[in-house]
Amino acid sequence: MPTVRSEPPQVLYSMPRDTSSTSPLDRSIRPELDVSVANLRKARLQIAAIVGEENIDSRIDEIKRHTGTEWSSHPGSPDEAPAAIVRPNSTEEVSGVMKVCNELRIPVVAFSGGTSLEAQFANTRRGVSLDLSRMDKILASHKDDLDVVVQPGVGYEQLNQALAEQELFFPPDPGPGAMIGGMIGTGCSGTNAYHYGTMKNWVISVTVVLPDGTVIKTRQRPMKSSAGYDLTRLFVGSEGTLGIVTEAVLRVTTLPRNIRVAVASFPSVRAAAECVGRVVQKGVAIAAVELLDETAIKCINESGATGREWLEQPTLFLKFSGTETEVSEEIQTVREMASLCGNIGFVFAQDEEEAEDLWGARKTMLWGSQALKKRDDDRTWITDVAVPMSRLPEIIELTKQELDQSGLSGAIVGHVGDGNFHAAIMYGEDERTLVEDIVHRMVHRAIEMEGTVTGEHGVGLVKRDYLPHELGQSTVDSMRRIKQAFDPLCLLNCDKVIRAEA
Ligand SMILES: Cc1cc2nc3c(=O)[nH]c(=O)nc-3n(C[C@H](O)[C@H](O)[C@H](O)COP(=O)(O)OP(=O)(O)OC[C@H]3O[C@@H](n4cnc5c(N)ncnc54)[C@H](O)[C@@H]3O)c2cc1C
Incomplete structure (x- = not known):
């Protein structure tokens, strides 16, 4: 029997004097x-x-x-x-x-x-x-549970080296040198996101120090849980504004097998993007697909990163993995899609080393693109947006046209399998307004196409003021x-x- 109390009820939680549910800036x-x-x-x-x-x-x-x-x-x-x-x-x-x-x-x-x-x-x-x-330790590895416990200073490359010894793999792959704390901070993704999803899909739990020093852990290690609010995902992508992540439980998966990398060239960025749309609509689960415009390919050629000259045309880097049968079926389907989109060359990396070089060159495109600088003190503005897949060819084409007409040097690259692409634009101090305008229009266009101001790089400082347009002021x-x-x-x-x- 519940006890009947005669005293007045205790205050269960105090209401702030402001009874509204949101905090407008004013x-x-x-x-x-x-x-x-x-x-x-x-x-x-x-x-x-x-x-x-x-x-x-x-x-x-x-x-x-x-x-x-x-x-x-x-x-x-x-x-x-x-x-x-x-x-x-x-x-x-x-x-x-x-x-x-x-x-x-x-x-x-x-x-x-x-x-x-x-x-x-x-x-x-x-x-x-x-x-x-300094907090760079892998604290535990649970192979049977497919998870690891790490500190925030562990680099994803270092983690994958350690996991490879157990035939395991952690897919999110942002910029070289990124560490788990910052990857959680930005809610990053990378070239593997089309197949494996983003950082949000790979963090099970985080230990967080809150601003007043309180330590919380968002959950234990089960693969799934409906226990309360999903604080884990609240911290992923919060850019260090809510708490400091000091430990994380991450999901891992088995190392991909039979990796093959192909390079497919197209007459235009639109044709390349259309090919990706067809592949995605068909549900072909390729491991990764990256778009590089002809400028990006030129940078790779000039950097000598792969030891081979690639056709300087809009290009898709395609990665396949799985069983041998799966890989050959996927290659067959993608080749058909590519030829429907006017494909003008489909070449395979000749060995594992060349495949790794190609992927490495894509990942370090930012440094390769420094060759486009007109002056030593030029800066690079890298911006990313994402749109629904069906709008991707149009937005990439418009952005490319605008970039070409601006007289600025720049390259378009992207993890296009999930509708996400980047523009890397070089500019001098006196060209800041010009580059700002290009970025501004690209971002607005993405929002108007029901997309987002950032697919993976996050909001930081510059993109804050676009959020009301994308999400609404009350949000x-x-x-x-x-x-x-x-x-x-x-x-x-x-x-x-x-x-x-x-
Ligand atoms: C060449 C290059 C390629 C890139 N490619 C990609 C890509 O493909 N995909 C992609 O998503 N990004 C990419 N990036 C961007 C970058 O690598 C990612 O944003 C990455 O997630 C940042 O990790 P970091 O460790 O460098 O974080 P930092 O830059 O150190 O920090 C990022 C944010 O997280 C916060 N933070 C850092 N540590 C913690 C912590 N312990 N707890 C809470 N908050 C924390 C910081 O305050 C900051 O707000 C690229 C960058 C470069 C230079």
Whole structure:
């Protein structure tokens, strides 16, 4: 029998005075952070007692590396440099650092591999860059359960090397050098996403230090769970704005077999994109498909990365894997689709080494494209959007035309199997407005086609103001409410994803 209580009911949860469900910008309170020299000195002493003085770094070159890159969409400025880099070694140390920063109101930005492209790790409010690279251990590998437990500073390439010894594989493959913490931060994907899905599909659980130092774990290790809100997926793609990931349980799969790589050339980017549309509509589960325009192929030829001259035409790099029968059936179907789209060459990598070189050249296209620079101090703007598959040929063609007419050098590449493509555009300081206009129109076009402002690179600083157009103002305001619930002081990567103040 339930006990009958005579006392008044206890308050179960307190309602905030504001009874609305969203947080519009005009009702947001300006974050009160304190980066005065005296306060930073005080913080430094307390943080040194937690991580050790040797793990606090203020060397100029390291500060620069933690401020931005020349291929970030936001050029960055000395005002956005961190006052110091802190390198913790455990969840407890991260929690201790956050307690100090919470108490002293010092802003913090998490940093893993530093390869993100939308200024995600710029310290817009100075403060601390929390570099997780010392936390680089694979803590457990459960082959029977197909999962691993890792720290945030583990690189995906390092993880795959270790997994290969057990015939296992972790598919998300963003920029070389990226680490699990930052990959969770951006909700990345890469060339394997068409077949395997994105980072969101490969994170089972995360251990997170919240802005006030509280440590939470979002769930245990089962492949599925309906236990409460899906906090795991809330943190994936949150760009370090809600908490610091200090451990993750990741799904892994078996190593792909019988890999074959083919290079198919087409008369136009539209024809190449149409071929991909046909392959996807037919449900052919190829391992990966990448589009490169003729400029991108020229860069690969000039870099000498593959030791062979490829036809400088819009091209698809195709990867097949599976049983031998599956691979030969897929190749047969894709060849048929390609020829229906005016394919003008279908060549296979002659051996494993050439296949790896080709894929490597695609992955490092950004560096290959540096050859397109007209001046040494030109910068690169890499932007990505994604649209429903049926709109892909049209948006790629329009973007390509606009890029060609602008007089700027640039290449179009993309993980087109899921409707996602990138433009990498070189520009000088005096051409910033020109490149901004091209990116602006590309992003607007994607939204108008019921697409998204970013398929995988994330929002960071520059794309924040497109979100209301894509998602609606109330949706963005509800995101702001989530941010305020986790981080009421706006300590963590304040200014990223959504604006904290007008
Ligand atoms: C040549 C090149 C190719 C690329 N190709 C792809 C691609 O194919 N697909 C793709 O998706 N991206 C690609 N990228 C972009 C980039 O590699 C990804 O965004 C990647 O996920 C970033 O990981 P990182 O470790 O470098 O993160 P960082 O740049 O260090 O951080 C990224 C974000 O995550 C946050 N963060 C870092 N660590 C943590 C943590 N422990 N907890 C919480 N938040 C954290 C940071 O604050 C920041 O907001 C490419 C980049 C380059 C340079």
